[in-house]
């Protein structure tokens with residue numbers, strides 16, 4: 001059993017309603033959970049109350065002096081496309097909106113290989129861990145026809161190696177251009193094949209246990225890339241297996257027009273028609289939802305993964321987040337794919353979220369505490385995994401530490417939450433722990449060689465990009 005004792009943390013922001021913020025406290029981690037949060041945990045206390053194995057000695061326990069550190073619960077990213085690491089910052093799509101952006105990128109994504117999925121997962125998950133994120137949803141939905149169906153397996157392999165908690169979406173596309181959808185033929189699949197592989201992935205990887213490090217979500221890509229039939233079958237499959245369901249919704253005006261033209265409904269009305277509302281459903285974006293629709297989302301407990309940077313970058317619009325929160329729509333935070341962000345950094349996302357809504361909806365519309373709530377307990381509520389997102393006894397040992405003596409924080413320590421979100425330009429944290437394992441130490445990833453992984457990923461990205469020129 002691994003035991004870590006954080007001594008005398010300057011402040012622990014627990015995000016637990018009862019505990020609040022704790023100053024000068026010790027935090028004990030045993031195995032994968034928080035075992036104690038106390039003013040002081042002495043050797044005697046530890047021996048008598050926590051160490052069942054009496055042969056264990058003080059030396060067997062890793063002690064970390066946290067006097068100069070803030071400790072936060074690990075952040076939760078509720079929407080991403082890790083593979084897009086390979087196509088970020090492409091010049092030709094820096095100034096186009098979503099549909100044109102997708103149409104340019106689909107043929108490049110059609111060149112994805114298992115190796116490319118593996119390395120892009122390491123990069124995206126590595127960036128997330130280095131910036132305090134311990135749990136991520138990832139929606140993988142490009143299964144090129146020439147590839148075997150093992151791409152999502154590569155993602156799980158990489159996530160396990162690097163040590164992130166992963167809720168992987170088995171994504172899908174079945175409505176190609178020739179049938180009135182957006183993606184080309186090369187990246188869409190037969191629906192039978194999609195459903196069979198989704199069941200396979202759930203059976204192989206989904207862990208329903210409270211402390212699960214890997215879960216599977218059923219996740220057709222969007223109303224404009226799958227058929228109505230697949231939407232209906234997907235939600236049935238998710239409910240049959242007791243897993244969550246997730247898709248993109250109400251992201252752009254173009255999508256709204258597409259749904260009105262093709263189905264005669266708004267995007268949300270369409271999802272209601274195909275049975276896609278409820279506490280087991282959450283949508284990425286939710287930018288273009290009217291007041292009535294927000295009320296229906298709240299009533300059905302249907303959630304939103306808010307992606308402010310992506311929405312700004314693709315000029316999609318501003319999601320009505322303050323209204324969602326006021327009406328009781330479950331809303332969490334997300335970075336979205338690496339090609340529409342172009343980073344995997346939840347602290348930067350929190351800052352953008354705060355500034356966007358202050359500008360759009362007024363100075364009191366959203367505060368740092370609200371944004372941190374969205375990025376922690378908001379995420380755990382959205383994903384139905386209450387064991388993550390806050391620190392108290394029995395909760396998952398997912399946390400990160402921030403050094404108060406870093407230059408960018410100097411002079412700004414009066415409020416740790418606001419310091420985290422508002423100050424500084426480099427959001428890399430000092431230590432990240434997932435399920436009791438330290439995966440980032442002194443700001444470096446422990447389980448991979450960062451430069452080698454980046455170099456290999458650059459080569460893979462160059463190769464994929466070159467394929468665009470060949471077509």
Ligand SMILES: [Zn+2]
Nearest residue numbers: 248284336337
């Ligand atoms: Zn997305």
